[in-house]
Amino acid sequence: MQKVFINIGNLAQVRASESNILRGTLMADVPSIDNAWLKTKDGIIEDYGPMTELQEDSAYETIDLNGQMVTPTFVDSHTHLVFAADRDEEFVMKIKGMGYQEIAEAGGGILNSARRLQETPFNELLAGAKRRLEAAISTGTGAIEIKSGYGLTMEAEIKMLQVIAQLKQDFDIPIKSTFLGAHAFPTSDHDKYMDTLLQEMLPEIYSQKLADYIDCFCEKGYFNTDQMCHLLEAGEKYELKPKVHVNQFNAIGGVEKAIEFGAISVDHLEVLPDEEISLLKDSDTIPVGLPGCSFFLNIPFTPARKIIENGLPLVLASDFNPGSAPSFNMSTINSLAAIKMKLLPEEAFNATTHNAAYALELADEVGSITKGKRANFIVGKPGKNLNSISYNFGVDWIESVYINAKKV
Numbered sequence: 001m002q003k004v005f006i007n008i009g010n011l012a013q014v015r016a017s018e019s020n021i022l023r024g025t026l027m028a029d030v031p032s033i034d035n036a037w038l039k040t041k042d043g044i045i046e047d048y049g050p051m052t053e054l055q056e057d058s059a060y061e062t063i064d065l066n067g068q069m070v071t072p073t074f075v076d077s078h079t080h081l082v083f084a085a086d087r088d089e090e091f092v093m094k095i096k097g098m099g100y101q102e103i104a105e106a107g108g109g110i111l112n113s114a115r116r117l118q119e120t121p122f123n124e125l126l127a128g129a130k131r132r133l134e135a136a137i138s139t140g141t142g143a144i145e146i147k148s149g150y151g152l153t154m155e156a157e158i159k160m161l162q163v164i165a166q167l168k169q170d171f172d173i174p175i176k177s178t179f180l181g182a183h184a185f186p187t188s189d190h191d192k193y194m195d196t197l198l199q200e201m202l203p204e205i206y207s208q209k210l211a212d213y214i215d216c217f218c219e220k221g222y223f224n225t226d227q228m229c230h231l232l233e234a235g236e237k238y239e240l241k242p243k244v245h246v247n248q249f250n251a252i253g254g255v256e257k258a259i260e261f262g263a264i265s266v267d268h269l270e271v272l273p274d275e276e277i278s279l280l281k282d283s284d285t286i287p288v289g290l291p292g293c294s295f296f297l298n299i300p301f302t303p304a305r306k307i308i309e310n311g312l313p314l315v316l317a318s319d320f321n322p323g324s325a326p327s328f329n330m331s332t333i334n335s336l337a338a339i340k341m342k343l344l345p346e347e348a349f350n351a352t353t354h355n356a357a358y359a360l361e362l363a364d365e366v367g368s369i370t371k372g373k374r375a376n377f378i379v380g381k382p383g384k385n386l387n388s389i390s391y392n393f394g395v396d397w398i399e400s401v402y403i404n405a406k407k408v
């Protein structure tokens with residue numbers, strides 16, 4: 001099936017296939033073509049160019065976009081999209097003054113989600129996850145990572161990962177799955193749970209090929225750096241590269257260790273000492289900020305400007321989960337990045353598209369308008385431009401979303 005989209009007011013994020021992750025000042029540029037056309041074939045971007053150079057071909061179905069903008073879809077590189085229930089009651093506790101860790105100690109938090117998920121049958125979990133993923137796609141997400149970590153028993157972690165595996169089958173966007181059994185200790189016997197993770201869960205997950213990455217919540221009161229190192233070492237044995245939760249509340253050495261293990265990304269980084277910025281500069285590990293979480297929990301925002309000004313690449317993701325970031329809307333992430341992190345709209349957009357694809361090792365498939373990549377793109381409403389994505393906070397600038405060149 002061949003399609004040509006014509007009269008595109010602005011075709012944004014047009015890049016050659018050999019481009020790299022964007023670092024520092026390069027993040028401020030989003031290459032684009034005004035008054036453009038875009039050809040797709042069998043769901044793949046075939047070619048593009050200015051309208052003045054369009055060659056008519058009757059083999060193509062023509063879609064006239066009447067001057068509207070086209071951008072690639074967002075890549076959401078960090079979510080916890082599979083869960084049993086919202087935690088809105090904790091939200092109210094928070095409004096009344098309780099802190100994230102205090103709520104966890106009162107029976108809320110990750111263990112609350114784990115209890116509920118353990119009781120929820122596979123089909124019910126899958127149905128909820130499908131509804132959320134469909135909604136995320138309709139807000140412009142065209143590739144996503146989803147973590148386990150609300151199971152915390154062998155049976156429930158496998159169930160979560162099997163839900164993600166089923167989503168991979170049922171949806172035609174790229175989905176990466178991450179094993180986050182080390183999200184919280186479900187028992188006071190930490191050594192025993194570490195044994196369960198290392199001796200039971202990891203071998204089973206490996207044999208069923210249920211995960212692409214391994215994660216760990218490295219934080220005071222959760223997993224310490226030694227425990228994270230044991231996990232990442234075992235992950236190496238089972239061919240799982242790390243993408244880890246570090247420095248959300250405290251810097252306890254997780255960044256350095258994650259870099260040593262060749263982590264693809266270090267996510268959260270609300271607390272980021274200068275020495276760790278230097279370590280990141282000497283590594284290929286990508287810093288990922290989660291502004292939805294900072295906004296929702298009222299905690300510091302990842303120092304995104306400082307990361308960029310140090311010549312590093314930056315990725316931003318939703319962290320969509322029922323406890324600390326109950327929104328999957330990547331346009332909102334762009335708005336928070338601009339308003340709270342002082343990023344230019346172009347920097348925020350690069351952090352959620354082109355660069356984000358690298359945080360999921362999907363740069364050859366998504367993240368930009370590039371020949372040979374998937375035709376996953378967004379058509380903006382009339383009059384909207386790249387600035388609108390950050391500027392119109394909470395307002396839907398999206399007219400339609402195309403996945404593999406099909407309107408969803």
Ligand SMILES: N=CN[C@@H](CCC(=O)O)C(=O)O
Pocket residue numbers: 109110113217245248293319321322323324325
């Ligand atoms: N910080 C750790 N994990 C999640 C929150 C999980 C929860 O509160 O349920 C996060 O990334 O923010």
Ligand SMILES: [Zn+2]
Pocket residue numbers: 078079080245319321
């Ligand atoms: Zn998270």
